[in-house]
Amino acid sequence: MVPTKPNQHISQKFDEEMEDLRNDVMKMGGFVEQQMRRVTVAFRQLDVEEAETVVRNDHYINGLEGSIDEECTRILLRRQPAATDLRMVVAVIKTLTDLERIGDHVMHIGEYVIYLVMAKDIRHLSIEEAERDVVT
Numbered sequence: 709m710v711p712t713k714p715n716q717h718i719s720q721k722f723d724e725e726m727e728d729l730r731n732d733v734m735k736m737g738g739f740v741e742q743q744m745r746r747v748t749v750a751f752r753q754l755d756v757e758e759a760e761t762v763v764r765n766d767h768y769i770n771g772l773e774g775s776i777d778e779e780c781t782r783i784l785l786r787r788q789p790a791a792t793d794l795r796m797v798v799a800v801i802k803t804l805t806d807l808e809r810i811g812d813h814v815m816h817i818g819e820y821v822i823y824l825v826m827a828k829d830i831r832h833l834s835i836e837e838a839e840r841d842v843v844t
Contacts, residue, residue: 722787725783726796729776729780729797729800730800732775732776732779733800733803733807736769736772736776736804736807739765739768740769743765743811743815746758746761746762746818747814747818750818754821754824754825756821756822758818758821759819759821759822759825760818761818762814762815762818763815763822763830766811766812766815769808773804773805773808777804
């Protein structure tokens with residue numbers, strides 16, 4: 709059977725995998741954007757609670773980056789995409805790195821907000837230690 713649309717693959721499963729990949733990157737980008745808004749509010753209002761939320765949420769961004777990267781690797785190995793699809797997967801991998809790095813910067817700003825307000829440096833503590841130290 710010949711594809712009915714341009715760029716439609718013979719394998720519908722591959723099309724679904726590529727669409728899932730796009731959706732996952734959009735989800736990650738949206739979450740990073742939400743984190744940026746949160747840290748902006750935290751900084752402007754010196755809101756420790758909001759800053760703590762930003763710091764805690766960093767693990768979620770890291771997890772998304774890891775799972776999407778694994779998804780890209782699976783697609784590259786299993787499907788061996790060419791042309792447009794290969795460029796899409798490579799662009800996603802590059803985007804992941806950038807989004808994760810932005811997430812790290814946002815988290816660091818959250819840590820600085822906590823430091824400004826509480827005079828407590830939580831940068832090298834575990835999440836549990838940081839929560840304990842900020843509460844006390």
